[in-house]
Amino acid sequence: MSVPKTIEWIGDVDGHIRMIDQTLLPGELRMIDCRDLPTVWEAIKMLRVRGAPALGVTAAMAVVLGVQGAGQEEAAFFSKLDEACAHIATSRPTAVNLFWALDRMKRLAASLRGEPVEEIRRRLLDEAQAIRDEDAAMCRAIGEAGEHLIKEGMGVLTHCNAGGLATAEYGTALAPMYVAHERGRGFRVYADETRPLLQGARLTAWELQGAGIDVTVICDNMAACVMAAGKIDLVITGADRIAGNGDTANKVGTYGVATLARAHGIPFYVAAPSSTFDLSISSGAEIPIEHRDPREVACGFGQRTVPGNVPCYNQAFDVTPVELIAGFVTERGLMATGTGQKIADFLA
């Protein structure tokens, strides 16, 4: 990718976080240097960085930032560490990856009690970098597992942004596209703009264009006629949560795209790390669906587009039944559905 990194650590343990301010895309590419905890807390809160894996990396790096200047005294250091973790945790209380990363950092620090504080800080930075590298490697593996689906001359439709901007690098749904592009294959991506927050228009289009991939933005309601015109050979989206039977929750509109793909005989794939599968849930019916502020629909573009007293429906995610899904592209390889293979066995 020729675009800047979504998030990275600059310098040694006394360094800082640098991230893309995604709220300004696509109008402006501005990097934010977070040199203290309040700055990174605000960046998470205001969605300047978003996407579950990217938030995990951010939280881990924020811990390194939070213990800067803690001095050499162990008790004071651990006290500062706990304080930093507690503070970061308040930025987006529903972001599971954020808590996972904080826990991992705290567990590492606890295992190093007795070591010099300087050493613990170095190891914490290494751990944050490891979380970043593991995420990039996992996304890369998803790309390798799925790149063969994209053949020369194809049209590929995606919805929302499951790309490098949501992860440390490469993304999930976009990873096969990056790898296929690296291998010299020519194809065209159609990006649903993805109302109400326009992640497709603002983010997916921006990062694919930056990587030199041919991308065209369509309104969500054009997916059907673009399919009917024979322009789409493959659909790949990401996933927020996958039930044990394969039913998949993802950004609202995904289920509609999957239904339309089926009606046009176009294979629909879901790309996600294996950690997205939740085997404790037997089907999509059990996945709780978040409804968000109706103002995202009514005033999404800086001006009100819906009359003042008219209610708006703003379901943030929908569930695509596994019957509409041709396969799952994961870092462990591609699992085709309909083969009789159980997801639990694939993941085992």
Added chain:
Amino acid sequence: MSVPKTIEWIGDVDGHIRMIDQTLLPGELRMIDCRDLPTVWEAIKMLRVRGAPALGVTAAMAVVLGVQGAGQEEAAFFSKLDEACAHIATSRPTAVNLFWALDRMKRLAASLRGEPVEEIRRRLLDEAQAIRDEDAAMCRAIGEAGEHLIKEGMGVLTHCNAGGLATAEYGTALAPMYVAHERGRGFRVYADETRPLLQGARLTAWELQGAGIDVTVICDNMAACVMAAGKIDLVITGADRIAGNGDTANKVGTYGVATLARAHGIPFYVAAPSSTFDLSISSGAEIPIEHRDPREVACGFGQRTVPGNVPCYNQAFDVTPVELIAGFVTERGLMATGTGQKIADFLA
């Protein structure tokens, strides 16, 4: 309808046109009084009034405005009439109803040569009012023909704005809703916001709310999950052109809605005057599809939402094959498809 009239003539032959400035909806309800030809020309050009039937009424009334102050001399009067018609015709050169209305007004005037100019002017105003009244009556008849489709407690989905704002009154797709509401039936309308120009969010929601009908706006990509949730029992949209076999061109996104309705077992109806059928065209494949300025997608709300160099696809209409259409609601009654009845026979 408790909302003001889309367009009306105020006063006698020396009066003027009053219309809703639809470009300001839903933020502001402002009426424009057009007292001269340049004002009405600008209003048509800038889409302050839109919708084929409403444009026909506007053009006819503009002729009455254009011959004000023509004096009593016949030759000068007809010269002024021709000049006015030629000028109005340049406002939206592709609006067929506009030309149809101008022709009708000119033919009437020609048939009255020899009568006093004052009499011709009175008859022209009567004709413009007749065009308005005929349109309202036709829409009303569509409403009567379709109202029984809407049963107590139903959820009805519509796309774009085929309502009173596009016609003299009642609209086409919305007409059955107005009549069912008058008859005391309770139901909920889901209005697709209809990207890129948001006619559903801005106009359909506004006029249904004004009429006291329960309306909720959804993003276009939410139609599928709202259907899956069992909230939709019926879909009604308008039509721009219907081929001899029933294939229907309408606002982009209609075909997607029809496909999703089929997948969920929900009947999909098209409401349109019989003049919308074009028997010279045998199927939807022959209907030319307009592509509009990509900036409508990229910068639709006063700010750019797509990166500068990324192309946007902006197909303005799509074609729904007749197989997905349960029936046509026209001023001549409801024609169910799949009965073996030929459209030509229904229209004969």
